[in-house]
Amino acid sequence: MARGVQPDKHTAYYELLDACATSGCPVCALTLAAVTSYLQAITYEHVNDPEFRDAIVAARGYCNTHSWRLRELRVALGTALMYRDVIRDAATELARPSAAGRPDLFGAGQGHGGMRDRLAALAGRTAPDRGDGRIVDPHRACPACRERERYELLYLEALLDHIQDERMSQAFGGAGGLCMVHLDRLIATTRQSAALARLIALQRECLQRLHDELTEFIRKNDYRFSGEGMGVERDSWVRAVEIVAGKPGIR
Ligand SMILES: [Zn+2]
Numbered sequence: 198m199a200r201g202v203q204p205d206k207h208t209a210y211y212e213l214l215d216a217c218a219t220s221g222c223p224v225c226a227l228t229l230a231a232v233t234s235y236l237q238a239i240t241y242e243h244v245n246d247p248e249f250r251d252a253i254v255a256a257r258g259y260c261n262t263h264s265w266r267l268r269e270l271r272v273a274l275g276t277a278l279m280y281r282d283v284i285r286d287a288a289t290e291l292a293r294p295s296a297a298g299r300p301d302l303f304g305a306g307q308g309h310g311g312m313r314d315r316l317a318a319l320a321g322r323t324a325p326d327r328g329d330g331r332i333v334d335p336h337r338a339c340p341a342c343r344e345r346e347r348y349e350l351l352y353l354e355a356l357l358d359h360i361q362d363e364r365m366s367q368a369f370g371g372a373g374g375l376c377m378v379h380l381d382r383l384i385a386t387t388r389q390s391a392a393l394a395r396l397i398a399l400q401r402e403c404l405q406r407l408h409d410e411l412t413e414f415i416r417k418n419d420y421r422f423s424g425e426g427m428g429v430e431r432d433s434w435v436r437a438v439e440i441v442a443g444k445p446g447i448r
């Protein structure tokens with residue numbers, strides 16, 4: 198797939214420091230920026246490139262989050278060209294006779310040699326359980342989700358590589374730590390146990406500080422103390438949402 202310039206570990210170090218300075222989960226910030234660059238590159242530069250279009254058609258377009266990102270980015274013509282192909286292919290699929298008697302819009306995709314399943318497997322997404330009645334986004338093979346996954350792992354690994362560095366650990370603490378989505382991802386994927394222990398210690402300090410700010414925020418919402426005026430705890434509830442869920446659009 199089209200990708201932005203792959204940052205090397207040296208570049209990633211400075212990108213992480215910059216992202217920490219803007220507050221909030223640095224991996225969310227860098228990953229969202231990388232996915233935005235990817236979507237812009239696809240819709241401006243690669244929209245007529247058969248390799249990219251075939252993958253997007255096979256995936257039945259992007260997932261809900263990344264499809265609507267196209268609108269936010271206002272990449273109208275690129276979206277029209279890509280999604281016209283997606284819609285044409287879906288219409289063909291609906292007309293195809295199938296053994297089961299029902300079309301399978303998000304199945305393996307006979308016309309693409311099972312590309313949807315392969316893309317979904319690459320993104321580490323298991324097939325949804327179709328028997329439990331849950332409604333889930335069937336776009337398991339979303340190419341933008343794959344890009345997101347790739348960048349998340351890249352930046353998480355770079356963060357751990359440098360977390361013993363004094364400048365990085367201070368910047369990380371100043372940002373308020375990782376969101377729970379990325380902390381969980383890091384714990385599940387890394388083998389750097391000493392660096393992980395250091396990061397978790399810093400993360401615990403961040404959580405304690407935010408906890409205390411929330412307590413202060415709640416106290417000042419009591420009419421008896423409302424005259425004191427808010428300090429840094431003013432937006433602690435928004436930072437709490439971010440640390441729990443990640444930045445908007447990260448999942
Ligand atoms: Zn995050």
Ligand SMILES: [Zn+2]
Nearest residue numbers: 260263339342
């Ligand atoms: Zn997606």
